[in-house]
């Protein structure tokens with residue numbers, strides 16, 4: 057019995073093969089390319105229509121099937137000629153491309169792949185309502201009340217100028233839960249002290265079909281009816 061080569065060995069072998077292959081040959085080989093794409097679009101954790109009417113099936117279909125899928129495809133394409141091809145994980149790619157102008161396209165697409173997967177997990181049908189007891193106590197201690205956390209979330213949603221994300225995080229320096237907002241693809245994963253617990257996508261594509269420009273109404277509906285508190289509690293438990 058032989059040991060299967062590790063992913064790193066396979067990638068190294070692939071890189072060596074590509075480096076020694078003339079360009080015309082690489083183009084000619086495209087049709088019988090056998091290597092699977094590095095990243096694939098993760099399935100939604102619920103049916104596309106399951107969040108209706110808070111978020112419609114058509115919004116989810118576009119958002120997951122077009123936007124999220126495009127970030128995955130772009131990332132796979134950009135990685136082919138990047139030194140980041142040796143990275144072990146999506147998170148490593150995000151961290152190694154952050155704050156690096158030359159790697160900005162890879163960062164944007166990698167972070168958007170991760171952010172969207174995290175967003176789907178942050179939502180669930182019949183979510184919202186009262187958090188589990190331990191989490192509810194922690195929210196009361198750090199924000200004063202669930203209502204105060206809700207207010208902070210809606211304020212961050214409306215104050216985020218242009219596209220971005222609103223996050224519930226654990227700030228390990230302050231040892232407190234906090235609400236933060238990030239612009240475009242930016243993600244708390246690049247800040248060592250922040251552990252993401254849940255997120256709301258506030259790019260227009262997340263809500264425009266259902267809420268037009270009423271971003272605050274969308275954020276309120278997500279908070280009240282879709283937020284997956286069990287996901288928040290699980291993330292906090294392992295933080």
Ligand code: MN
Pocket residue numbers: 119123172257259261262
């Ligand atoms: Mn989005």
